[in-house]
Amino acid sequence: MPTAYHIPAMLTETIEGLNIKPEGVYVDVTFGGGGHSRAILEAGAGHLYSFDQDKDALQNAIDDERWTFVHSNFRYLRNWMDYYGVDGIDGLLADLGVSFHHFDCPERGFSFRFSAPLDMRMNQTAKRTAADIVNSYSEEELAQIFWLYGELKNGRGIAKNICRARAQKPIERTEDLVEASRIPAEMSKELARLFQALRIEVNDEMGALREMLVAARDLLKPGGRIAILTYHSLEDRLVKNFLRSGNLEGNIEKDFYGNNLSPFEILEKGRTACAEEVERNPRSRSAKLRIAEKR
Ligand SMILES: C[S@@+](CC[C@H](N)C(=O)[O-])C[C@H]1O[C@@H](n2cnc3c(N)ncnc32)[C@H](O)[C@@H]1O
Known part of the structure; x- marks a missing residue:
C-alpha cells in the first residue's frame, strides 16, 4: 500500500x-x-x-x-x-x-531508519547538505546545534565523538552519523533529536x-x-x-x-x-x- x-x-x-x-x-x-x-x-x-x-x-x-x-x-x-x-x-x-514524505523517503536522508546519503535538504537545489555540516562545522558549532535544536543534554559529547570519527573518514551516510555519534541504536529518541537538530540547521x-x-x-x-x-x-x-x-x-x-x-x-x-x-x-x-x- x-x-x-x-x-x-x-x-x-x-x-x-x-x-x-x-x-x-x-x-x-x-x-x-x-x-x-x-x-x-x-x-x-x-x-x-x-x-x-x-x-x-x-x-x-x-x-x-x-x-x-x-x-x-x-x-x-x-x-x-x-x-x-x-x-x-x-x-x-x-x-x-x-x-x-520526507521521513518516509529513504533517499532524502531525513531518517536514521534508512541507509542513505546524509542529505536532509527540503529544497533539493540548495547547496548545503547535512553531510557538509557534520564534516565542516567546528566541534563547538556542532555542540551548539545539538543543544539548541535537538535539546540533547549530551550535545557536547556527541559533537566530540563526531569530530573524532570524521578525522578517520568523512561522514557521508545516515549510518555513518549514527555510528560516529555513538548513540546506541536503541536510544531512538536521542537519534531522532540528533537528526532533527541537523535538519533545522541544514534548512535554516x-x-x-x-x-x-x-x-x-x-x-x-x-x-x-x-x-x-x-x-x-x-x-x-x-x-x-x-x-x-x-x-x-x-x-x-x-x-x-x-x-x-x-x-x-x-x-x-x-x-x-x-x-x-x-x-x-x-x-x-x-x-x-x-x-x-x-x-
Ligand atoms: C508539515 S508539512 C505541511 C503539511 C501540510 N499542511 C499538509 O496538509 O499536507 C511542511 C511542508 O512545508 C515545507 N516547508 C518547510 N519549510 C519551508 C520553507 N521555509 N519554505 C517553504 N516550504 C517549507 C516542507 O517542504 C513540507 O512539505
Missing part, C-alpha cells in the same frame, strides 16, 4: 480558527501534501497561494483556478505577494517542519520562520488571522513571543493603562491534538496550534 504523503494535524481546528471568508485571500506557506490547502479552498477562500520549497509537493497539485502554487522558501513571502500584486491577506497558515528553519513571521504581520489585514502549527519548543517559543508582542525580540509594549499594544489578539494559545487524533495519527503528538487575529 502506498504511504500517505502527509496527514495534516488538527485540520478542523486550524480551518475553523482561520475563519475563512468568501473572496478572502489566503496563504498556506507549507503546502506539503495539500491537506490544509484543500480544506481552505473547500471552506470557500477566494484565492489561495500555497508555498513549498520542495518540488515533490507539486505531485499534490490542486486543480482549482483559485489556487496558485509558489515553489519557494516562505522566507520570500513578501516578495512573492508583491510579485502577484497582493498587498493584504485575510489569513495565513504555517504547518512547520517536514512532511511524512529558524531564520526562515523569523522572516516569514515579520512579512505575515505586515501583510495581514485587520481582522485577518494567522494559524501556526509548531513541532518543537524552540520554534514554538519564537511563535508564542512573536504573537504576544508583534516583534522578534518579544518586547511587549504597553500603553499608559497597561494594555498590551501587540498588533495581534491571541485566540489559541498552543492547543494540542486530542487523544483520538494522536491515536489515529501518532505524528500529531508534538503539534501545537497557535492562532491570532490582527487588530
Whole structure:
C-alpha cells in the first residue's frame, strides 16, 4: 500500500480558527501534501497561494483556478505577494517542519531508519547538505546545534565523538552519523533529536520562520488571522513571543493603562491534538496550534 504523503494535524481546528471568508485571500506557506490547502479552498477562500520549497509537493497539485502554487522558501513571502500584486491577506497558515514524505523517503536522508546519503535538504537545489555540516562545522558549532535544536543534554559529547570519527573518514551516510555519534541504536529518541537538530540547521528553519513571521504581520489585514502549527519548543517559543508582542525580540509594549499594544489578539494559545487524533495519527503528538487575529 502506498504511504500517505502527509496527514495534516488538527485540520478542523486550524480551518475553523482561520475563519475563512468568501473572496478572502489566503496563504498556506507549507503546502506539503495539500491537506490544509484543500480544506481552505473547500471552506470557500477566494484565492489561495500555497508555498513549498520542495518540488515533490507539486505531485499534490490542486486543480482549482483559485489556487496558485509558489515553489519557494516562505522566507520570500513578501516578495512573492508583491510579485502577484497582493498587498493584504485575510489569513495565513504555517504547518512547520517536514512532511511524512520526507521521513518516509529513504533517499532524502531525513531518517536514521534508512541507509542513505546524509542529505536532509527540503529544497533539493540548495547547496548545503547535512553531510557538509557534520564534516565542516567546528566541534563547538556542532555542540551548539545539538543543544539548541535537538535539546540533547549530551550535545557536547556527541559533537566530540563526531569530530573524532570524521578525522578517520568523512561522514557521508545516515549510518555513518549514527555510528560516529555513538548513540546506541536503541536510544531512538536521542537519534531522532540528533537528526532533527541537523535538519533545522541544514534548512535554516529558524531564520526562515523569523522572516516569514515579520512579512505575515505586515501583510495581514485587520481582522485577518494567522494559524501556526509548531513541532518543537524552540520554534514554538519564537511563535508564542512573536504573537504576544508583534516583534522578534518579544518586547511587549504597553500603553499608559497597561494594555498590551501587540498588533495581534491571541485566540489559541498552543492547543494540542486530542487523544483520538494522536491515536489515529501518532505524528500529531508534538503539534501545537497557535492562532491570532490582527487588530
Ligand atoms: C508539515 S508539512 C505541511 C503539511 C501540510 N499542511 C499538509 O496538509 O499536507 C511542511 C511542508 O512545508 C515545507 N516547508 C518547510 N519549510 C519551508 C520553507 N521555509 N519554505 C517553504 N516550504 C517549507 C516542507 O517542504 C513540507 O512539505
